[in-house]
Amino acid sequence: MSLKELLGVEPVINGAGTLTRLGGMPLDEEVLDAMAAAGRENARIEDVQAAAGKYLADVCGAEAGYVTAGAAAGLTVGAAACMAGLSPAAMDQLPDTTGLKDEIIVQRAHVTAYSHALRVSGAKLIDVGYVGYPGQGITWGWQVEAAITERTAAIFYSVGSAKGIVELPELVEIGRRHNVPLIVDAAAALPPKSNLKYFIEQGADLVTFSGGKAIGGPQASGILVGRKDLIESVALQHQDMDVYPETWTWRSDYIDTNKLPGPPHHGLGRPMKVGKEEIAGLVVALRRFLDADDEKELQRQRDVLLTIADHLTDCPARVEMEEPALPGPGYPVLKIYLETSGDTRKAAADLVNGLMDNGRPVAVSQGPMWDGAVAVLPTALKTSDAAVAGRRIAEELDRLR
């Protein structure tokens, strides 16, 4: 059964990467089988989470791990953990942060559309520094340090290509000196595989990755790894907590030991619940991601892009293949610079829209639109779709002549 048959929705050939608005990665059969198998049975979800969390912790070299409903959900529940710790009263109170440490320090270049996910927890972002290079502006360690107060709950770092930032080692050092946890958004920082361990090795306290991007797991899955006490707080605020103290699964850990006065109720993470299907799918996808032959996949990606480039030789565009550049995209990219008359930025927008609206829908990246270009990203693009994508792009470029 296809989406077309089920809902009448046209499938899209995806040359725009693992974007959430296009549904991320097409899932492998093995991942789909795992999800189907999990869907046929019942189990205590906390047991499924615990087993998966142990695997994620092993893979990332962290004390503990948890499956979230995506990297953004990981930021929300991670922030909640930094504010509430192991206090059921604080968990019950969130997102009202009255009386709690509720400030998360963010350098200005890391105030992204995704840092909103931190604020969903009730936390306030305290942004410091400037955006850019010395001369026009930069963020310094002393600016981060000066913002730390008794209300500071965490420091935030977003992995990306921003320049002039306080880098991770210095941020870790500042956080440790003041006993403030560091949350790292590494949602899209894969490949390389080594990044699964890298941020924890550097000293981050919580790190979040998307399950539905390069890992190839279900769209609504993510990885959160880090300090055991913080992941415990995440679990307590994320599990279904319609429980009695006497029969609660975790009574021997938390009630019998007087670690908690009683189980918390449904927490801030409850609306971001994760099903056993997502957990199973993510685990299998991560195994496949780790076992994959990177060189072979890279070659497949290059071949896909070259097939497309072959169709564009007579078009009003200059085509350039960019090799993977770390830090930055861990895959090759085909840049298509428009050589049409008039405003090339507008032509790039017309190309993006034309590819989606006329004939077989093809998505390309609008990322370089300001340079009068579009990009084809190979990560979610099937080899079997490359020729059609090339023909469609040539067709739409011809219309813009």
Ligand SMILES: *Cc1c(COP(=O)(O)O)cnc(C)c1O
């Ligand atoms: C994609 C992305 C997210 C959100 O990840 P989801 O798994 O879709 O929730 C957060 N931060 C950054 C930098 C991202 O690229």
